[in-house]
Amino acid sequence: MRAVLGKDLASGLIVPVAILLAWQALAWRAGTPLFPGPWQVSLSIWKLWPAITGQIGYTLMRAFAGFVVAAVLMIPLGILLGRLKTVGRIVEPMMDMLATLPPPAVVPIVMLFAGTGDIAKIVIIAYAAAVPLIMNTYEASKSLHLMANQVARSLRLTRLETMLHIDLPASLPMIATGLRLAIASALLVSVTSEMLLATNGIGVFIQRQQENFQIAGGLAAIAFISVIGLIINNLVFQLERRWLFWHYRSSESHSDG
Numbered sequence: 001m002r003a004v005l006g007k008d009l010a011s012g013l014i015v016p017v018a019i020l021l022a023w024q025a026l027a028w029r030a031g032t033p034l035f036p037g038p039w040q041v042s043l044s045i046w047k048l049w050p051a052i053t054g055q056i057g058y059t060l061m062r063a064f065a066g067f068v069v070a071a072v073l074m075i076p077l078g079i080l081l082g083r084l085k086t087v088g089r090i091v092e093p094m095m096d097m098l099a100t101l102p103p104p105a106v107v108p109i110v111m112l113f114a115g116t117g118d119i120a121k122i123v124i125i126a127y128a129a130a131v132p133l134i135m136n137t138y139e140a141s142k143s144l145h146l147m148a149n150q151v152a153r154s155l156r157l158t159r160l161e162t163m164l165h166i167d168l169p170a171s172l173p174m175i176a177t178g179l180r181l182a183i184a185s186a187l188l189v190s191v192t193s194e195m196l197l198a199t200n201g202i203g204v205f206i207q208r209q210q211e212n213f214q215i216a217g218g219l220a221a222i223a224f225i226s227v228i229g230l231i232i233n234n235l236v237f238q239l240e241r242r243w244l245f246w247h248y249r250s251s252e253s254h255s256d257g
Contacts, residue, residue, distance in 0.1 A: 036216035044220040051205070052224050058201040059225070062118065063190040066125025067182060073126075074133040075175060079167050081134075082141020083159065095135055103128040103189045107196055121193040128189035129182035136178030140171035176240045183236060187229050 020038045027037025036044075045052075081088040103124050114120040141163075152162040194203025202225055209218035 034213065034215055036219065040216045041219045041223065044214075044216040045223060048217055048220055049224075052202070052221050055200060055202045055205040055221070056224060056228065059187075059190050059194065059203065060228070062121050062193075062201065063125055063183075063186040066122045066190065067129045067186040069122065069126040070129035070133055070182060070186075071179065074130045075137050078134045078137025078175075079141045079163050079171065081138050082143075082171075083163055083167060085142065088138060088142055092138070095131070095138070099131050099135060103185075104192055104196065107193070111197075116197045121190070121197055124193045125186050125189050128185040132181035132185060133175075133178045136174045136181070137171060140174035141167050173244055176244060180233060180236055180240070183232060184229065187225070187232070191225065 024037040024039060027035055027040070033040075081091055106127060107120075107124060110120045110123050114123055152166055157165065190201070191203040191206070194201035195207050202221055206218045206221045209215070209221065
C-alpha cells in the first residue's frame with residue numbers, strides 16, 4: 001500500500017517539477033527582474049513572509065465575513081424557493097442572469113450605497129459567494145423525490161418543519177458543493193475587491209509590488225494565497241466527507257454495485 005501511494009505521489013510530482021525547472025531555465029535565459037524564476041520567488045517568500053501573512057489576515061477576515069453573510073441568507077432562501085415551485089420558476093431567470101454577472105461589475109453600484117470601506121468589500125464578496133450557494137441549494141431542493149413530500153404529509157409536518165427536517169438534510173450534498181464553490185469565489189473576489197477599494201489586504205500588497213516592478217514579491221504573495229486556498233479547500237472537503245459520510249457511503253456502494 002505504501003509503495004502504491006509513493007508511486008502515485010512521485011507520478012503526481014513529475015509535471016509540477018518539470019514546469020518549475022522549465023520556468024527557472026527560461027528565467028535564467030531572460031536575465032531580467034521582470035521575469036523572475038522559482039528561485040527568486042522563493043527568496044522573496046523568505047524575505048517578505050511576515051508582511052504577506054499580515055496582509056493575508058485582512059483578506060481572510062473579509063472573505064470569511066462575506067461567506068458567512070451569503071450562507072446565512074442564501075441557503076434558507078434556496079430551500080424556500082425550491083419548496084415554493086411557482087415562486088422559484090419566477091425567480092430562476094434572475095438567478096441565471098446574476099450567475100453571468102461578474103462581481104467587479106457591481107462595484108460602482110455598491111460604492112453608491114456602501115462607500116469604499118470594509119462594508120462595501122464584504123457586500124461584493126457576499127454577492128460572489130451567494131450565486132453558487134443559492135443555485136445549488138435551489139436545484140437540490142426542487143429536485144427532491146416525491147416520496148419526501150408524502151412522508152411530510154403522513155407525519156403532518158408544517159411547511160417550515162418540512163423544509164427544516166426533510167428539505168435541508170436531503171439537499172446537504174449539493175449544498176456542500178455550493179459551499180466549496182462559494183469559498184473559492186469569496187477568496188477570489190476578496191483579492192479583486194481589495195485591488196479596487198481597499199488600503200490593505202493581499203490584493204493591495206500584490207498591486208503595490210507590481211507598481212514598484214517587484215514581480216517576484218507579487219508572485220510570492222500569489223503563491224501564499226494559492227497555498228492557503230488549497231489548504232482551506234482540503235479542510236472543507238474533509239469536513240464534508242465526515243459530516244456527509246452517509247452520502248459518500250451510499251455513492252461508493254452504488255459505484256461498487
